Amino acid sequence: MRNQPSPISAIVLYAVLFAMMVMVRRAKQHPANKDLDAKQRLRPIMITWLDPVLSLVIIGTLLWSLASTNLLHALAALVGALCGIPIGVARANTQYVRGVHDAKMVVFRRSGLEYALLGLLLILRVAEDSISKIHSGPLTLLLTGLVALAVGEAFARSAWITVKYYRDAPAATTSNVE
Numbered sequence: 001m002r003n004q005p006s007p008i009s010a011i012v013l014y015a016v017l018f019a020m021m022v023m024v025r026r027a028k029q030h031p032a033n034k035d036l037d038a039k040q041r042l043r044p045i046m047i048t049w050l051d052p053v054l055s056l057v058i059i060g061t062l063l064w065s066l067a068s069t070n071l072l073h074a075l076a077a078l079v080g081a082l083c084g085i086p087i088g089v090a091r092a093n094t095q096y097v098r099g100v101h102d103a104k105m106v107v108f109r110r111s112g113l114e115y116a117l118l119g120l121l122l123i124l125r126v127a128e129d130s131i132s133k134i135h136s137g138p139l140t141l142l143l144t145g146l147v148a149l150a151v152g153e154a155f156a157r158s159a160w161i162t163v164k165y166y167r168d169a170p171a172a173t174t175s176n177v178e
Contacts, residue, residue, distance in 0.1 A: 080145030084152025
């Protein structure tokens with residue numbers, strides 16, 4: 001049985017995409033863009049925090065329907081998510097250049113991999129109906145792991161970029177303490 005995406009998830013998806021679009025536009029107009037290399041881009045840190053939410057909204061119902069099939073599928077989802085963590089950390093280390101703390105933005109290196117992963121999420125979402133009709137045990141286990149890997153990667157990347165952003169925050173100035 002297929003889990004139908006709720007109208008609320010569609011509203012959340014459109015709201016998140018609209019917010020990201022507005023933030024990207026604002027970042028493109030920021031003066032710090034003048035100082036960036038050709039393969040770098042400026043993005044608000046908030047986009048990094050919204051990315052896992054977007055992943056969940058796009059493929060969350062598919063992941064839930066696969067992972068809740070039985071214990072073996074739940075374990076496949078857990079293994080997939082755990083495998084996504086080092087991939088997300090590696091992507092964060094590759095993408096992240098530095099924080100622009102006065103504007104609450106980060107500088108990223110451009111990567112074709114990010115667009116490929118977004119495309120994969122969208123393909124999984126579009127193919128969700130066909131995927132839900134697959135009855136081959138090993139194939140659905142593999143699919144469960146891959147979908148969970150995508151979600152785990154998004155959460156790990158977001159968390160690691162956030163850690164790096166706050167680690168290289170400028171030292172707080174201390175005022176006169178009496």
